[in-house]
Amino acid sequence: MARLAEQFVCVRIQAMNGVNINVFRFDYDLTWMAFFMNADEYIYARYGGREDHDAESHLNKESLLRTMKEVLELHRQGGVRQPDDKAAPAKRVPEDLPVMREIIPRRPQGCIHCHDVKGAELIQARREKRLRKEMVFIYPPPSTLGVELDAVDQRLIRRVLARSPAERAGLRAGDAVLVVNGQAVLTFGDITHQLSLVPDPGQVKLTIQREKKTIEIVLTLPAGWKRSRDPSWRETLHLVGPGAGFWGSTLSPQQKRQLGLAENALAISVQAVYGPHAQQAGIRNGDVVIELDGLREDMTIRQLHAHLHLNRQWGDTVTVTVLRQHQRIPLRLPLPASPPPVE
Amino acid sequence: MLRRCGIVSCVVLSWAMTAFGQGPKPTPVEGKIRWVYDYEEGKRLARQSGKPMFVVLRCER
CATH class of the missing domain: 2.30.42.10 (PDZ domain)
Structure with a gap:
């Protein structure tokens, strides 16, 4: 790898500050992405991305080496193969996004993360009343x-x-x-x-x-084709809809058996109740959530939140059933009436 | 007094650079690959050497 890398100028960008987002356009929910390009910013290949089930589904040494070799060959031929990248687009940096001016002071060292760029775009869309939940799925796998x-x-x-x-x-x-x-x-x-x-x-x-x-x-x-099956890994989901206001972890099959629950049943042990709406609903640390908004199948806490973000609106109320000291307690969870300010 | 003014100016300048485009300082990573942490410098080197660029974007903070 290192020997092959010597045939490139290797550039490492560790924050999005000052990065031309018209050139480096990618799925900003990712934490790693690579571009192969020439000095005129003609892009030979983009390397990175993932399927929902695995952050490294398509990141591996073999495919990276393969891509590097193919890029070297393209570069040697002097060919620019992507017509849409022939004309270098005008420079536009994250700092140009109006919402970013509110985000930067909240970040240590003023560091703009990749997901901050998408977050700023979504918040701006919300403020301009053109936000749609589908905007989360700009880059479909x-x-x-x-x-x-x-x-x-x-x-x-x-x-x-x-x-x-x-x-x-x-x-x-x-x-x-x-x-x-x-x-x-x-x-x-x-x-x-x-x-x-x-x-x-x-x-x-x-x-x-x-x-x-x-x-x-x-x-x-068909309509909605960009929506992937399990987008719960996406960092920006919470910007398009309300969350549950609590965090927790999925019980193991053995723990479920001890509570008389089926192996494929929803069972999330509540470990932190941080949302005033969840506190108001009466959810407590130690409760086991076995139903939420009609869902009873096994899922992670991230998937539970993703369901609400993508399917519920600010101000909706959903049902929650918790197990507390072997009793099933039905609760009503009023979701926040409006999105939080910039985080 | 002058020293205090100097410190305040440095803090303000540092904040202003961070807030308006300069961004945080890079944190060099160890390994066999020699990384350039300045994109414009990378482009200059690519032009000078005739090599293609391998640009990695990785939030490392």
């Missing part, structure tokens, strides 16, 4: 098409999910995605970037290599 990409050869489709847009369009396991809407792609990050530009609902045209043939396939994507 390829699984939203119904394909599972190989972790190393990231253009290769490993699996096509049943009843998905990909299956309906005729994609198959073993197909390799070469081009997305006219843009050549090398990586999972490239594909995700191109998908971010597709409207919702919309269509996406893929050029596929199948055995020795090159074919074009158009996928029709």
